[in-house]
Amino acid sequence: MQISKVKKLFPLVTVDVALFTVVDGGLRVLIVRRENDPAPDKWALPGGILKPDVDKCLDDTAMRVLSSKVAVDVRHLEQVTTVSGAERDPRGWSISTAYYALLAGELVPAVAGASVKAIDWCDPTDLQDRLAFDHEFLLNAALTRLRAKVRQGALPLHLLSQKFTLTDLQRACEAVLGTRLDKGAFRRLIKDEPSLCLLPGEYLRGPQRPAQLFQAATGFQF
Amino acid sequence: MQISKVKKLFPLVTVDVALFTVVDGGLRVLIVRRENDPAPDKWALPGGILKPDVDKCLDDTAMRVLSSKVAVDVRHLEQVTTVSGAERDPRGWSISTAYYALLAGELVPAVAGASVKAIDWCDPTDLQDRLAFDHEFLLNAALTRLRAKVRQGALPLHLLSQKFTLTDLQRACEAVLGTRLDKGAFRRLIKDEPSLCLLPGEYLRGPQRPAQLFQAATGFQF
DNA sequence: TCAATAGTGTCTCTTAGACAATATTGA
């Protein structure tokens, strides 16, 4: 059986990941500059090819892709959608499952690893056709999904450092949603949230009233 | 290149579809009794293998699967999730993208076609381990997605015949959600819904006050 | 007239949004 024949019978199976973090109060997504074919020198979401002999499932593929780009551990990974077709990748009939992942804001030491010329943390709402393939569509799908979840009341604690104030949390939600939130209303909403764990006696101090510190409750799931 | 080698490098790519309809005011999903390996004689969601030479994308695969089971045209198809792994299908490393589809209530002339011994329209909330593979998981994911959409205010007009009354629509929403809705509140919600098109002078008559008929507005998208 | 369902109105309670007031620190 020839390779060309195989390529007609089996699609290329890949994974692409939108890794979000918060920098200076703004949401950012990791993009990489491709070294190899196809689309060399073009920007894209970090992605990789499924290795059935290595990956237990596609989630593993996504984790493997991320760990080759980012030194620190990613705290949340969630599947968004699957795109497919003969035209979307010049290598032939392909399938790509898109994920999004969340990274704590301070830790952005991403590295340009193998087959990547450069990286950038860019504003996901302002990409101006920088992305190759259908990655702009995938990124928009990921952002829409993330926003829907936060709008429904999910708390993006994975975007924060381990200990955080309620203002930190509000800023993270605002960064995700792209809108300002009212302080009073926000605090009413999260007042009885079981996923928030108040740290008694621990405060963030500064030239103002100290702010109560919180951490995610054990077993917290975004 | 041997087939066994190919199977280790390329996953099996399939599609499974949860086709919903409403019968006697209750939500139903189509399940089929498998004829062939794997899992012969077991019930499952209708599914099929991707044919890259035939299908333009996975949505096409899903449509092809449905058209082999159901004689009439399916009015809505939406992707739910993608599952993957070496264990979920005995044939080896596999990927399956799950969809749900909606069918107008009266039209349930599904046929037991090729490689299917029998069909059944069963209550999706009461399946008692009838389904093979991980199809119960896929069905639950599909139902959850459908319910979320209706709860957010989407109107499942695709479950209704072309002309319908507001009571018909309320019954369909109730069937999807599995709860009773208040008539007054429901009508308040849909009062200014642009996807509903009142048919002037057209009424459903019976031994009671006639009911105004509606149809989906042109360009309606669920 | 009656049964049956269509369609509308009303009341209350909750909540979101806007905004104000108070609290507590470092400088």
Added chain:
DNA sequence: TCAATATTGTCTAAGAGACACTATTGA
């Protein structure tokens, strides 16, 4: 004391839920 931010409180308008009322037909 003052600037700055944390935290809490208040007012209002809009909406959800429950329930009742009126409308219109066939039998």
